[in-house]
Amino acid sequence: MIAVISGDVIKSQHIPKHDYDAMLYQLDQSLRAITQRHLGQSIIYRGDAFQVQINQPAQVCRVAVLLYLHLKATGYEIRQSLAIGEIDNARADIKTATGSAFTLSGRGLDEIHNQRFTLSSIDELKNDGLALNLAFIDVLLSKMTHKQANALYVYLTAENNQHSELAKQLKTSRENVTKLLNLAHYQLIERFLDYAEQAIANAVIGVKK
Numbered sequence: 001m002i003a004v005i006s007g008d009v010i011k012s013q014h015i016p017k018h019d020y021d022a023m024l025y026q027l028d029q030s031l032r033a034i035t036q037r038h039l040g041q042s043i044i045y046r047g048d049a050f051q052v053q054i055n056q057p058a059q060v061c062r063v064a065v066l067l068y069l070h071l072k073a074t075g076y077e078i079r080q081s082l083a084i085g086e087i088d089n090a091r092a093d094i095k096t097a098t099g100s101a102f103t104l105s106g107r108g109l110d111e112i113h114n115q116r117f118t119l120s121s122i123d124e125l126k127n128d129g130l131a132l133n134l135a136f137i138d139v140l141l142s143k144m145t146h147k148q149a150n151a152l153y154v155y156l157t158a159e160n161n162q163h164s165e166l167a168k169q170l171k172t173s174r175e176n177v178t179k180l181l182n183l184a185h186y187q188l189i190e191r192f193l194d195y196a197e198q199a200i201a202n203a204v205i206g207v208k209k
Contacts, residue, residue, distance in 0.1 A: 001084065001085070001101075001204050002053060002084075002086075002087045002099075002101050003054040003059070003063075003082065004051065004052065004082075004083050004085075004101040004104075004105040005050075005052040005054070005067075005082050005083075005105060006049070006050075006081045006105040006108070007049070007052075007067075007078050007079055008048050008049040008050070008078065008109070009023060009027065009071075009076055009077070010076075010079055012047070012048035024048075026071065026074050026076060027044060027050065027071065028044060030067055030074075031044070031050060031052065033070060034067045034070065035052060035063075037066075037157070038054060038056070039055065039056070040053055040054045040055065040063065051094060051102075053087075053094045053101075057200055058200040058204065059197065060082050060196075061119075061134065061192070061196035061200075062156075064117060065137070065156075066157065067080070068117075068141055068149075069141070069150070069156070070153055072146060072149040073150035074146070075146060077142075078116070079109070079116050080109075080118075081107075081108030081112055082105065082108070082119045082120070082134075083103075083108060083120045083121060084104075084119075084120075084122070084125050085099060085100030085102075085121060085122045086099045086122065088100075100122055104120040105120065107120070108120045115135075116141060116142050117135075117137070119131050119134050125200075125203045127200075130196055130200070133196070137189060140185050140188065140189065141189075144183075145183075147180055148180050148181075148183050150170070151166070151177060151180035151184060152180075152184040152186050152189065155181055155186055156190065156193075163178050
């Protein structure tokens with residue numbers, strides 16, 4: 001069982017030609033940063049589209065949220081189709097891998113419309129509660145400013161996320177860090193990520209039994 005994320009940059013066709021390379025560079029850097037942290041694989045294809053394979057499916061929501069925050073902090077919006085399923089043919093290059101996780105993820109991206117996130121899974125892993133909670137997180141994240149997204153990303157990835165320590169990294173005051181994180185609803189999002197990780201882990205264990 002694995003997780004796959006298929007995504008693309010929203011309204012990339014409106015990015016001026018002289019800024020397009022900068023967008024691709026940022027997308028590549030964001031994918032590298034997140035997949036190295038979570039031991040995943042990624043590719044960029046068709047210009048503004050990407051795919052991520054995560055071998056620990058319980059991490060899929062955390063990876064998707066971190067990737068969204070990392071890019072939003074630099075001014076880009078992405079949409080992502082998350083899927084959990086099987087992999088039939090594991091490949092060093094995920095472009096040629098097959099399985100239900102890849103099929104569900106690609107299909108979800110085709111049908112995502114105005115959402116930032118959507119979640120699909122094989123029937124044995126269906127969890128309407130998780131999908132509903134992800135829809136709420138979708139709304140919260142879409143309303144964030146770039147500065148709030150950056151503060152939340154740093155908070156979620158820092159070894160020491162005390163606000164006073166984050167202030168040093170963000171080169172601002174502790175009071176401002178707290179304000180940014182509160183506006184980003186950081187405690188709700190952190191609780192969701194912990195909940196999603198546990199819910200998916202339990203479901204995968206149940207399927208293996």
